[in-house]
Amino acid sequence: MRRQSAVQKPEISTRDRILNAAVLRFSRRSYEETGLRDIAADVGIDVSYVHRCFGSKKRLFAEAVEAAIRPVHLPTSGTGEVACSLAQQVFARDATRSHGNIGPLDIVVRSFASEDAARVVRQFILKDFINPLAEKLDQPAASRATLIAAFLAGVRIFRNVLRIAPLFKAERSELEGLIANVIEEMMKVDPVAQGHRRLTG
Amino acid sequence: MRRQSAVQKPEISTRDRILNAAVLRFSRRSYEETGLRDIAADVGIDVSYVHRCFGSKKRLFAEAVEAAIRPVHLPTSGTGEVACSLAQQVFARDATRSHGNIGPLDIVVRSFASEDAARVVRQFILKDFINPLAEKLDQPAASRATLIAAFLAGVRIFRNVLRIAPLFKAERSELEGLIANVIEEMMKVDPVAQGHRRLTG
DNA sequence: TGCTCCGGTCAACAATCGTTGACATAGATC
DNA sequence: GATCTATGTCAACGATTGTTGACCGGAGCA
Missing domain, CATH: 1.10.357.10 (Tetracycline Repressor, domain 2)
Structure with missing residues (x-):
């Protein structure tokens, strides 16, 4: 629903929003204490999409470290x-x-x-x-x-x-x-x- | 079955054997990665008895830290x-x-x-x-x-x-x-x- | 119109977790 | 022998976990 709104708004991608949320969650709690559902809830999307974007929790974590x-x-x-x-x-x-x-x-x-x-x-x-x-x-x-x-x-x-x-x-x-x-x-x-x-x- | 065997053998109690196993497990893996069932298996007893002896995982961990x-x-x-x-x-x-x-x-x-x-x-x-x-x-x-x-x-x-x-x-x-x-x-x-x-x- | 791809949802999977209560066994006590 | 208590076992609970596959709406293209 959140397509490029008419003009050229930079509009951060959902994938990047997941990544940002993951960085915050992983920074505040341990790897195991942090659930994919928590991250998905921060972004306001379903868990399965987090998984679809990053393949696995381990890979999401790796990307989050690299991004942070x-x-x-x-x-x-x-x-x-x-x-x-x-x-x-x-x-x-x-x-x-x-x-x-x-x-x-x-x-x-x-x-x-x-x-x-x-x-x-x-x-x-x-x-x-x-x-x-x-x-x-x-x-x-x-x-x-x-x-x-x-x-x-x-x-x-x-x-x-x-x-x-x-x-x-x-x-x-x-x-x-x-x-x-x-x-x-x-x-x-x-x-x-x-x-x-x-x-x- | 493992009562004081006739004489005064020191014979470490099951509770202490659980504690020893817990110290080793918690030293090698993180708190969440360590399951009560792993510890129970080390000692050769059922999970529920671990729980009965220490009340909760958190309390077992606290005692393990204190013992270690x-x-x-x-x-x-x-x-x-x-x-x-x-x-x-x-x-x-x-x-x-x-x-x-x-x-x-x-x-x-x-x-x-x-x-x-x-x-x-x-x-x-x-x-x-x-x-x-x-x-x-x-x-x-x-x-x-x-x-x-x-x-x-x-x-x-x-x-x-x-x-x-x-x-x-x-x-x-x-x-x-x-x-x-x-x-x-x-x-x-x-x-x-x-x-x-x-x-x- | 029909097709396909992207962005995303929904429901459910199988596994594991800590936790609980009912039950069994064996000494000790009366 | 009957009873009590410590020492365990067994089976299951409810919750949560990462993960999977089916599905769906809309945009772009032919």
Whole structure:
């Protein structure tokens, strides 16, 4: 019924509306807790059409992850700027999808536990975050980049999923300062000279 | 049929066998992916008895978390020792429940996505980890302790749940060195003096 | 007019889930 | 022996899930 209304209205397609609804749902609840019927109800259509558009729940989820994430912005300048930028981005919420405090990261961190979802998420984290970041780091670059990713994911989980009080209520600028410092530490410290010193026993 | 067999054999109760099986299942799969029938099958009994013993799936999960976790060991000495100890414990696997690479932390990090499970997990993290750790830290102690917890959780998730290659395959001692350093940094750096310097713009 | 394709609905499938209540068995107690 | 209670089993409930196939209205085309 909702055909191109006379003129050239951009008029987002039903498929994209499903995708948007899916991103929001998957960002707020776990993969299993989110039903296709919920998503269909958001758009105002029947479940079967969701399935017809995307083939399966797993594929819809994969497309939702791909649609939600956007490339992480990594400044080309020194380590300090990179650290600060990452610290800010971990708190960023999505500008366009401004419902609640949902950001593009949340759909990723919500979906670790389920095997179906984890496969999708793992690929994204490696390709779109760890690998680009590792190019900016000293050896062992891959380990450093992964630890940074794990830290950011942990912070986002504690703050937005578990809603642990100290991270949920604390002043954002204070946290950003702490986090930026930690990230900078992860980027530059030599593990052999400083890290192993206490680990012999 | 399995009464105290004549003498004083310790003979673990069926209830505890259910609990053990639940810990393993919940550590390996998400809360929703784990069915009561799977747990019952592990023990070799009927589903209904699982339900009769624990009242509901949610309560069984809560008891499983409580049974799986054990108090984190915090050395009383300096920050360096605490950092090293935490770095080692994040890689520790459970000695008694030695199936696979399952450790007491995994049931926690597997289950944060589901709301039912998150409520249980949140309480444990605050009471048994963040609060004891915060007593050893400078202000803002709660924020620091929570960031450390988030970091450790992130590392465990990336390594044991997502199985991200760099953390999954890297040399353990190398990672421990990096992690211990990062934790020490989180414990002692003054956020106002060092953290805010770049965040004014 | 007739045909076909797109966008979408409707009803139902088979499976799985947590949950419930009725019933069985075996010791312990009286 | 009769009764009670702990330890289980069995069968089924109602709800929800992802999934499937039949169907339908309207637009475009010949």
